[in-house]
Amino acid sequence: MIVINIAGVVLIGLIIWWFWLYKPTQIAVCEGDLLVTVENGSYSPTHITLASNTPATLRFLRKDASPCAEIVMIPELDIDRTLPLNETISIDLPALESGEYPFHCQMQMYRGLLSVE
């Protein structure tokens, strides 16, 4: 019984760490142009870094038929685009200041992060 309880508490700790505290090391670096695939409920890559003060283009390819995946938004930049299925949509980013710019679907179930460094 004690073992199960401990396992439960450890699991809770793991959830907190994995979803909230973990800082990803696997980051895609965008140099000018990067393809982001929207598939199976997530953006791939999820974390993108970008050099500051350099314009770049993110190309989104939606392979996920769920209507949830239909819109991608970058609220900080006032960008919202509709993504037709199986089609690449380019989003031109202006030269950005350092900072974090989250991107997500309309309901925030699909989420990604653009870090400008």
Add this chain to the structure above:
Amino acid sequence: MTNSINEPAILNLPSQQLLIEGASCASCVNKIEAALSRVNGVEKAEMNLAQRTVSVDGSATTQSLIDAIRRVGYDAQSLKDKSDDDVLDEKDLADRAYYRRLMRDTFIALGLGVPLMIYGLFIGEMTVSTTPERIAWLVVGILTFVVMATSGRHFYIGGWKSILSHTANMDTLIMLGTGAAWIYSMVVVFVPALLPEMARHVYFEATAMIIGLINLGLALEVKARGRTSEAIKRLIGLQAKTARIVRDDKEIDIAIEDVLVDDLVRIRPGDKIPVDGIVVEGRTAMDESMLTGEPMPIEKSIGDSVATGTLNKTGSILFRATRVGKDTALAQIIYMVKHAQNSKPPIGRLADVIAGYFVPTIMIIAIVSGLIWLNIGPEPTIAFAVVSATTVLIIACPCALGLATPMSVMVGVGKAAEAGVLIRNGEALQTASKITAMVLDKTGTITLGAPKVTDVVLANAKSDEALLQMAASLESVSEHPLALAIVETAEERGVTLAKVENFNAIAGHGIEGVVDGKHLYFGNERLMRAQGIEIDAFLDKAQSLASEAKTPMFMAADGVLAGIIAVADPIKDDSISAIKRLQDNGLRVIMLTGDNRATAAAVAKKVGITEFYAEVLPQDKTDKIVALQMENEIVGMSGDGINDAPALAMANVGFAIGTGTDVAIESADVTLMRGSLHGLADAIAVSKATLRNVKQNLFGAFIYNAAGVPVAAGILYPFFGLLLSPIIAGAAMAFSSLTVVMNANRLRFFDAKNN
């Protein structure tokens, strides 16, 4: 000019660009170019191997080119911008395919789940005690796995991928919930000895039913969502597919993507206007109601502008294209409505924050709930623990929370657009619903903004014409709205205008200048007083003109009063009823005008406004707005969007009153595409209805989760012995987000005019 109907479009067509897939060598280039040049209508085909693009000149259709490339073993797609219409068609197709897939998944899962559930409820026990039972349940377990791998596949892949990317979504919860139920059941089947006898219960039916019900919920949601974008579909549907243009003296029908600026377009009765333009020949009446909400047809003749998507009623016209493609007013309206539909009012932000933490929090609650049942629950503790944890995972619905705001905003903004009201974003929508005071500019807002000369009163001038000549000459260089009325009247009476020297506009007072050697001052009473001109003998007359809502203007020549010209700006037909509507809604309605007090009072009285400020200089309008805000009013300001720009920006919500379809898209929070003030009341009514809908949705979603999760965890068990079945949780979860979409859809039937 000849009228050759149905002549094929062969002239001056721009070249097409295609992206080739699968071409990697120089020999491919020759093969593709040769294949293309054999297509009917192709004049030249050139391929760029480095970019994998081919550019084709001539009249061949894109599809015939793609077909030709496919025949020689490659694939291609057009690089031309897709029209909104194409995008919409593709979306419809994709949605329909997705719906069919979800329904197929639903039938597969329920095909197993329903018989199992009926068995469990009415026929036998879902428990494992004998070996034949074990074998039977093993078969059912394998069948359930097949359901999971087919109907439930997208939940498992999506859930797993999202875990890997450190995000979690609804799929994660479904994966964990149904997965836990299945694994527990398989443990019961394979190693029942691990569990106490009471706990040897299988939950295969729960796994299958949950997968079926949630797929069903998603399918119905896809259908319902389609209806939320009806308004934008209607706008896109206004776009004509072809245009009849005149080139080289011939009339030809071409696709609207190929119409260029300065093309001459022929429109016959019943035709839709394909691109924006200016009439160069003929006269007609246009139905602009689809864009502006204005039901009366608008007369158009040479020099008038016509807007894409409006309908020609009676005459035949020729017009010159001024804006095509993405630049037309209709395209911009569509863009703006889409953009606004995607934006969120501040009220939705809390839900966003919660959505970000929701799924992991539910996972933690599920574990805690399971542990509590294990430690202090009744026997069989392990079965209760698994059921409660599974039910918590399944009942929680982040989607209802996430959908609550966007769905209502989507429908509400679209609804407003149908009434000719363009709302810039979610924030404007929310603030518009809270407006307590509405400031109206007089000229052009309450009145038509097209003044007419009504009276000419002589003092020292020799004749009406002499007075009009002085005034019209001076006003001919002025930009004041009243200037045009005077110049037009003078021209109607055959007066020739003279040259003006040393012209000067005195803000808030009038104008001065030298005409025929005489130094003229033309303006209000203040101007005359400032210049020390004797007007006392005519003050009574001026006041009586003003009390009839006319604006008297004094003309002084070389220091002596020459006469008075009175101008009146007619009140719009429906201003009185619109203002009453605003007042009936509890709004404090205030009028601002640069006009004199007596005229302002007369207009205010006519339209039923008690609070007004006259002789307000343009720069002081902003101060009035600030003063109202200091009184804790949430201020809406409406004006023509050009002169009033600073005041519009200062107000909590700025309403730009558009003149017809020439929309002032950039200037205001809300743009009214027709001149009627009813647009203000419509905008507020739609905003209130939308915000009410958002609140209902958010409240429903919060309450659903806040009540559903504890009940699923078993909080009612100690008091009433009640523990939810995971199947009930699955049904509740599937229909909670559907309810949100359906509630948002109710807004489609909202009628702004009757609210």
